[in-house]
Amino acid sequence: MAGWVDTREPVLASVIALARELADPVRLTALQLLSAEGPHTLSQLSDVLGVSAPRMGNHLARLRAAGLVTVQRTGRHAVYRAASADIGDVLAALARYAHADLRIRPRRPAAPGDVAHTCYDHAAGLLGVTIFSTLVARGALRPLDDGELALGADTSALAELGVDPATLDARRRKLATACLDRVHRLPHLGGVLGAEVLGALLAGGLVEGQEGGRGLTVTARGVARLPALLPGLTLPPGSTG
Amino acid sequence: MAGWVDTREPVLASVIALARELADPVRLTALQLLSAEGPHTLSQLSDVLGVSAPRMGNHLARLRAAGLVTVQRTGRHAVYRAASADIGDVLAALARYAHADLRIRPRRPAAPGDVAHTCYDHAAGLLGVTIFSTLVARGALRPLDDGELALGADTSALAELGVDPATLDARRRKLATACLDRVHRLPHLGGVLGAEVLGALLAGGLVEGQEGGRGLTVTARGVARLPALLPGLTLPPGSTG
DNA sequence: GTCATCATTCACGCTTCACTGAAGGGTGGT
DNA sequence: ACCACCCTTCAGTGAAGCGTGAATGATGAC
Structure with a gap:
């Protein structure tokens, strides 16, 4: 043969x-x-x-x-x-593999901003990327074919993060946007929803902003609780500042 | 910048x-x-x-x-x-995308054997590939790092296919093997479990073997029930012979 | 009508890559 | 000690891919 x-x-x-x-x-x-x-x-x-x-x-x-x-x-x-929204799955699989690969043999030390920083008023970096993938995986967020995002049927993942979908006001600004993260090559969550999620994390004391910069620090409380809320989030040592 | x-x-x-x-x-x-x-x-x-x-x-x-x-x-x-079992996810994502792509613009007519045929005593072809991916996705089957397969915690997917995991005898032959499908470039299910699943499908009248060959025909009963058992299985028209 | 802008195409040189066929180390069998 | 086998490496050749810079088409603004 x-x-x-x-x-x-x-x-x-x-x-x-x-x-x-x-x-x-x-x-x-x-x-x-x-x-x-x-x-x-x-x-x-x-x-x-x-x-x-x-x-x-x-x-x-x-x-x-x-x-x-x-x-x-x-x-x-x-x-x-x-041409097809499915290509996003392929790209995400590649980026995730590459990301895991780099964690095994990092070529440069992880900078604090790699873990979390703000992008305007929402979370970016590894934290923002994990928020996005978790919400999509759990059906709280549904990517449409044209790159837009809509709320899904099951918004329990949002509730766990401390955001009530009913309070979202998408009249003056897009509800949610997929903002490609330049470091991680995966989308993170922007728009009204992105701002609300970051606000809830700040209010809950899971992360806190660094003075005078865009850096975000994961608190001890966040280190304890975030992995349960965001499966797959692996915080490098020292990320709590 | x-x-x-x-x-x-x-x-x-x-x-x-x-x-x-x-x-x-x-x-x-x-x-x-x-x-x-x-x-x-x-x-x-x-x-x-x-x-x-x-x-x-x-x-x-x-x-x-x-x-x-x-x-x-x-x-x-x-x-x-x-080096890592994760590469399988990347390969599967690529093969799935390519597969969907071909369904959109097929370069050759789908042969009956593409849908289902036997490989020794288990199902191969699109049917076999879908069985494998469904069992893995639903946690009934767990791929180990060395290419071996073990039963997972939730075997309800097996029960729905008509196989009782307690009756499996893996003493004389491997319980389950991932046999790479040459046409679809995705693994299909072999071993004792593969034989049992095919036996159950034949006994249930969902598929039937073609005389004197390795071809498998999906019956009208199978066309009605298989899509519910195996999400993602799309049978091309005329596949019921 | 004229100009500016945007998208595409062409020709050219450069680099990179992959295959073949043969030779070179290492290991196990007899 | 000899041979058979498995794996790796080497040089040489051919093809394929990529980027630049200029030219061409097409459209909208003034």
Whole structure:
């Protein structure tokens, strides 16, 4: 019988093609952005990523040929978006593995800001990323196909964090946004809900802000309680300041 | 501020390196085999995959440098194994995405055997793959680090399929094995448990064997009941023969 | 109509990577 | 001691991928 390595096998060929698309920093980051934060134009992407327009365009053309992104022309703008919300799962699996891998053999000491810091008025860093993934995993938050987020059916995870969904006011500002964390390459929670969650953690004395900066410190109380509220959150030693 | 694409960022660099390792048919298949079926020697791998020994060795050296596999020399054999069981999650996420992608735009018509066929005395194909992932997801089956499988705490999923865990006799043969499906690139269930599950499905009239072959046909009864037992199982039209 | 902006395409040079075939160490069997 | 086997390493060749810079199309503002 023929060997296992037969690139004519549709599934194998498809997996390889997918991995090849992800094996470039520009394409990977663009996909992460499109998946976590919704549609962007080419110029937005090339501006945010800091690469030239032709370079960005070439990579987007590849992604489009691979069926990972779609493009819609409106006037002289080309709006790109992730073709399927499922790609977020793949990206998250990769980022989580890489993250765990780094924890095993860290290449640089973990900075306090890696654990938690504020992004405007919500929590970012490892804390913010874990809040996001926990809320999504427990069904309290539901990512929509266009990058937006809506409340899910079971909001018990929110209640445990000390937030009452009924009090949220999304009239003047988006309820929740997926803000891609630049360090961890995973989305963290922004918007009204992000601010409320951080407020509840501060009020509960689980974390406290550092004076005159964006740093967040996990208190002893937080070290004791957060792992139960946020499964998967592993606090490096010394993170309580 | 610097752009998002900075390969000095440890997480980004790690994700890219990981994707690059997976972007080759030999490396990907080797990882799938090591992850699903446990340790293999170099010659076993090069024999099964059908590639030359130097080629296989070079790819394994790369995987070792990337920290994805470990090697242990015993005599003149080099036994390779997956460095972490977590890599299975990444591979499964990739294969699942590719699989869904192919369902959207199939490159060849689905053959009946793609849905279900026997592998010795257990179910393979899409049916077998779905059985495996369902049992693992529901905690009835627990993959161990070395590729072996053990019963989990909650075996209700097995009971629903018509198998009583107390009747399983694992003295003469392994209880359960993860047998990598060559078509779907995901593990399916083998061993005593695999045989029992297939027996229960046949006894319940959900599937029936085709005369004189390894094909399995999903009956009308199966079409009605299997999707509830195995979430995520999508039967292509015409699969009931 | 003219200009500015945005997106895409082309040609070119550069780098990186993977495969082959042969040779080199090590180990176990006889 | 010899041979058979397994694994690894080496040099050489060929192909593929990537980035730059300039040119081309298309659209909207004035």
